[in-house]
Amino acid sequence: MQSKLMFLHALSPLHAGTGQGVGAIDLPIAREKGTEIPIVPASSLKGVLRDACAALHPDGDTCTHIFGPDTDNAPDHAGAIVLTDLRLVALPVRSLAGVFAWVSSPFLLQRLSRDAQLAGQSNLPVKPSLADEKKAWVSNNSALKLGNTIILEDMKLDAQTQADTWADWLAPQVFPDDATWQVDFKARFCIVHDDVMSYLLQVGTEVTARIRLEDDKKTVAKGALWYEEALPAESILAGLVAAQPNGKAQPADVFQIIGQIAGHPLQxxxxxxxxxxxxxLSIA
Incomplete structure (x- = not known):
């Protein structure tokens, strides 16, 4: 089985939900059970990619060979594509300088590095050895620094310029065809302690109150107030896309289709x- 690393960059708030919530948020986003890291489930992503494939190849056979037949013909053969959940890599967080920061942590980057190894990449940056909750790593040309500190949300952290290796590795993979955004990413990239990241994952998502109006009165319908959670715009997630021969398509066919889809916006x-x-979507 061959695999490649893929990145998803949210251009608007992203709600990959789980249905009804049990807390204050009626419609929460999907998260890993053990870590609370936001994800886009592979099942959701597969449907999106299949629809995009169908738009590019309306003949139908191409999509069937890559993604598998419809439910009625499911026993015929499996699809050639294999997807993992997309996990958060960098969360956009409000910054007093530089507008916002793309914030990651040693644990998030360690898992990304493991996925990159599975995709055949080598010479990867080492896991950041950030042990102090009051410190943050930024790049040399960081736009986030105020003197020797950065301020994210309500937290003041001491800035250390040790994030260049990770920023230089990530920028061309997330923005492979846009040198301007690569520079912006490096200037806003920041690594914080895992405990700080856990806090930001709870308070850094977007929660919106929604209502439904009565058609005739234009007042809020009874019981029609709910709260939805979303990952903020500019969030970056990553996962693996793999391919295996299934008698209908080869790995090269899968990656060719995914490469075509990556050139178009996705919903x-x-x-x-x-x-x-x-x-x-971008493929590394």
Whole structure:
């Protein structure tokens, strides 16, 4: 089985939900059970990619060979594509300088590095040895620094210029065809302690109150107030896309189709009609 690393960049708030919530948020986003890291489930992503394939290849056979037949003909053969959940790599967080920071942590980057190794990449940056909750790593040309500190949300952290290796590795993979955004990413990239990241994953998502109006009165319908959670625009997630021969398609066919899809905007998750889920896919 051959695999490649893929990145998803949210151009608008992204709601990949789990249905009804049990807490204050009625419609929460999907998260890993053990880590609470936000994800886009592979099942959701597969549907998005299949629809995009169908738009590019309306003959139908190409999509069937890559993604597998429809439910009625499922026993015929499996699809040639294999997808993992997309996990958060960098969360956009409000910064007093530089507008916002793309914030990651040693644990998030360690898991990304493991995926990159599975995809055949080598010479990867080492896991950041950041042991102090009051410190943050930034790049040499960081736009986030105020003197020797950075301020993220309500937290003041001491800035250390040790994130260049990771920023230099990530930027061309997330923005492979845009040198301007590569520079911006490096200037806003930041690594914080895992405990600080856990806090940001709880308070750094976007929660919106939604209502439904009565058609005739234009007042809020009874019981029609709910809260939705979304990953903020500019969030970056990553996972693996793998391919295996299935008698209908070869790995090269799979990666060719995914490469074609990566050149077009995608709508991922729910609430498309209110602007949620506009994303860009890149293959490393």
């Amino acid at each position: 991922v998750g729910g609430n498309a009609t209110v602007g949620r889920g506009l994303c860009r």
